Amino acid sequence: MACVVSIIPGDGIGPAVVSSARKVLEALSEVYGFKLSFVEALAGDAAKRDFGEPMPKDSLDKIRSSDACLKGPVGETAKDVIVFLRQKLDLYANIRPFKTLPRVSTKWRDVDFVVVRENTEDLYKCVEDVGEEYAVALMVLTKKACTRIAKVAFQIAENRRRKVTVVHKGNVLRSFELFRAAALNVAKSYPSVSVEEMLVDNAAYQLVVNPQRFDVILTTNMFGDILSDEAAGIVGSLGLAYSANIGDGFGLFEPVHGTAPDIDPSYANPLAQVMASKMMLEWLGSTKGNASMLEAANGLENAVLSLLEEGEALTPDLGGRATTEEVTRRLVDMLLKGRGTSRRPVVY
Helix, strand or coil, X not given: CCEEEEEECCCCCHHHHHHHHHHHHHHHHHHHCCCEEEEECCCCHHHHHHHCCCCCHHHHXXXXXXXXXXXXXXXXXXXXXXXXXXXXXXXXXXXXXXXCCCCCCCCCCCCEEEEEEECCCEEEEEEEEECCCCEEEEEECCHHHHHHHHHHHHHHHHCCCCEEEEEECCCCCCXXXXXXXXXXXXXXXXXXXXXXXXXXXXXXXXXHHCHHHCCEEEECHHHHHHHHHHHHHHHCCHHHCEEEEECCCCEEEEECCCCCCCCCHHHCCCHHHHHHHHHHHHHHHHHHCCHHHHHHHHHHHHHHHHHHHHCCCXXXXXXXXXXXXXXXXXXXXXXXXXXXXXXXXCCC
């Protein structure tokens, strides 16, 4: 039986990079022998323009009835699309891996860490009161949410280098004591994982001066949003940053970057969207017990690394001249010719 993947094309460069990812997924399904079916769920600025709302009910129904969602970047209506979906579908774990990659320009080497961000609370709960002379936003943290995201971080760390850095601002805001206490309590159940605390301003500094020290960064919603964009700069390109939004029964996968309205979509870098697809295959393979999908995810990552290493089909942001379509064709060619089978998979 085919897994149903709902697709949000998004805005700006979104349709171009999502189309690329879909072609890659179709090639993978042919090579590795699993079945995917795709259903388009329009959402974002274009949906608001054409249908009067950024998240039409029909699109939400399609997403809910699918096995997973692959989402492109959305423009000014992002709050009404991705923030809405994270809360509506209770996608509480935002997982964003960062690693230095072949031929990608950066001053750093051997960087490899994951930001695990609570995805449903904090200031992004959007409980606000805004007047002409004031603006008030309520930061919401609950023990339940803090505990479950901490479990995700420690589970990931168990399969990596066994270190979790808990990032907060408890020296100024007492509210963060709840997050801190929940994380440290969860840590007791993972004795093989070392744990440290770090204030968010120091974490921002350490990411710049010594990013190799990090393995898994566990933090709250807004801090995770900001630190992960900084992390993308450290490893060389926001165009290579990808993420998963995961709940207990559903997963949504997307690039970290936005719609890039100043970029010609035909030259947009599709690799973040493609690697988000890789995370989707890993999640589907694990939750559905499909070994072929897990193998395909590994093959796709290896193909992307090979593409970067050879340097012949890179978009302008990576120093090349290739179009989105040329990158896609090269990746598909590599997959069809079995170029993605030699490396071990990366464990988040």
